[in-house]
Amino acid sequence: MAYIEFSGVEKRYGATQAVSRFDLAIAKGEMIALLGPSGCGKTTTLRMLAGFVPVSAGTMRIDGRDVTNVPPYRRNIGMVFQGYALFPHMTVARNVAFGLEMRGIPAGEITQRVRVALERVRLGDFSERMPRQLSGGQQQRVALARAMAINPDVLLLDEPLSALDARLRHEVRAEIRQLQRSTGLTTLMVTHDQDEALSMADRLVVMSRGQIEQIGTPSTLYERPCNRFVADFMGRSNFLPGKIGGIGCFVTEHGAVLSFEGNAPASANTMSFRPERTQLVPIDAVAADAHSDDVNTLAGTIVSFAYLGPVIECLVRIDDGPVVTALLTNTSELDALGMHEGSRAAVQWARRDAALLA
Ligand SMILES: Nc1ncnc2c1ncn2[C@@H]1O[C@H](COP(=O)(O)OP(=O)(O)OP(=O)(O)O)[C@@H](O)[C@H]1O
Ligand SMILES: [Mg+2]
Incomplete structure (x- = not known):
């Protein structure tokens, strides 16, 4: 009541x-x-x-x-x-x-x-x-x-x-x-x-x-x-335009096939995922599991790093796609990756961390 x-x-x-x-x-x-x-x-x-x-x-x-x-x-x-x-x-x-x-x-x-x-x-x-x-x-x-x-x-x-x-x-x-x-x-x-x-x-x-x-x-x-307004207003998000390509499947404008969990509105035209749920991985480490259903992977080039204290913000331009943001919490991890601006790299995010927006 x-x-x-x-x-x-x-x-x-x-x-x-x-x-x-x-x-x-x-x-x-x-x-x-x-x-x-x-x-x-x-x-x-x-x-x-x-x-x-x-x-x-x-x-x-x-x-x-x-x-x-x-x-x-x-x-x-x-x-x-x-x-x-x-x-x-x-x-x-x-x-x-x-x-x-x-x-x-x-x-x-x-x-x-x-x-x-x-x-x-x-x-x-x-x-x-x-x-x-x-x-x-x-x-x-x-x-x-x-x-x-x-x-x-x-x-x-x-x-x-x-x-x-x-x-x-x-x-x-x-x-x-x-x-x-x-x-x-x-x-x-x-x-x-x-x-x-x-x-x-x-x-x-x-x-x-x-x-x-x-x-x-x-x-x-x-x-x-x-929707995109709420995703944007409630903190930051990465957005990839595209359309639903089947059950749990989203195809970006540039033809990349991504997966998501649960139901999505038929009119969904954007996949969003949070920068803090986005991982940065060396490009040669991803080829083997690039087709994993649980993890989405896209290759790109590192645009910039910004040191923000507790986190490091990394911008990556996806090949043929937009720039996405990954927030990395561990500086030593970053050093170990040996990546710098201009490096090839891949971003990954879990299927369950992807939200579909209309
Ligand atoms: N007395 C009024 N006469 C005419 N328009 C008004 C009046 N009070 C509010 N508005 C208009 O109504 C809309 C909503 O105003 P409101 O004060 O509810 O916004 P708000 O969400 O509280 O914004 P803020 O975060 O700036 O406080 C605004 O476009 C405002 O200009
Ligand atoms: Mg007010």
Whole structure:
């Protein structure tokens, strides 16, 4: 049974279709990430659920109740807005108390709930500070405490980490996730950072231009993207154009025969595979097992190596084909291969690591 349900939800601003036919069922306690490039409709979707933006079409339900036309303050949703959203002239405690005061909760109970909310985000000793006296990560945690103080049924987070630097981002990311797990609060989070979405959410919803491209678990989206947009957006991929040549068989534009596992859409026209699942092997080592069904092999010429610290990025121009990227994790292995720019080489990737895209 879905706890939150979007059915055919749309938003138009004049000629702009900000969100089109949005269908999504979210289970109680689930953490969902809405992911996509700038302007794809993430914030609009969140604000429609919160009630700040009226829908142009469709319905939204929370716990079976139709909330489509219910005013925001009667939806019992906690929200952390994009960017900083603390009131700069109020103390931390007053910021957190704000939503409770708006709901007419008695003063004694507010004090108590503010304390609990601040302790939850480990800021119990900061209640009398002003927002400007806090670090970015602390401010973000206050915003989170404020959203959770009202004991919401649903928590909405719009780019909650976007204002933080990389290190803090990782820290607060883990904290939010842990808080969400321990409270079991159904959460919808917006981000355009794929690492953030992959590491935090139970399921991801990838959007582009107001539409859902794919919904799935982090591993499904990464391992089995349904189209080129998702494959490209969820990290980097190699793409080879071609067409299906039979069961488990893909023929590239240049006539190379490759294999893949599972079903592919009949309209599939691209094979994709991840750079980190791509091996670089000496050209003379592959002839013997070039026809293996489990491994795809293509010969080419090394274009360049780039040292990136933990990995080395190698670009290889496939004979009569495009340039593909292999990420090599072991520098000594690379030295042992004795390969350099201009060398002949082969790239290999396992049949199970190939995804077919329409
Ligand atoms: N009040 C508004 N009036 C007119 N157009 C709007 C309004 N709000 C949003 N839009 C348009 O709707 C589309 C979706 O905007 P939205 O804010 O939902 O994008 P987003 O995915 O959150 O992007 P970002 O990652 O930049 O925050 C954009 O084309 C935007 O210009
Ligand atoms: Mg936005």
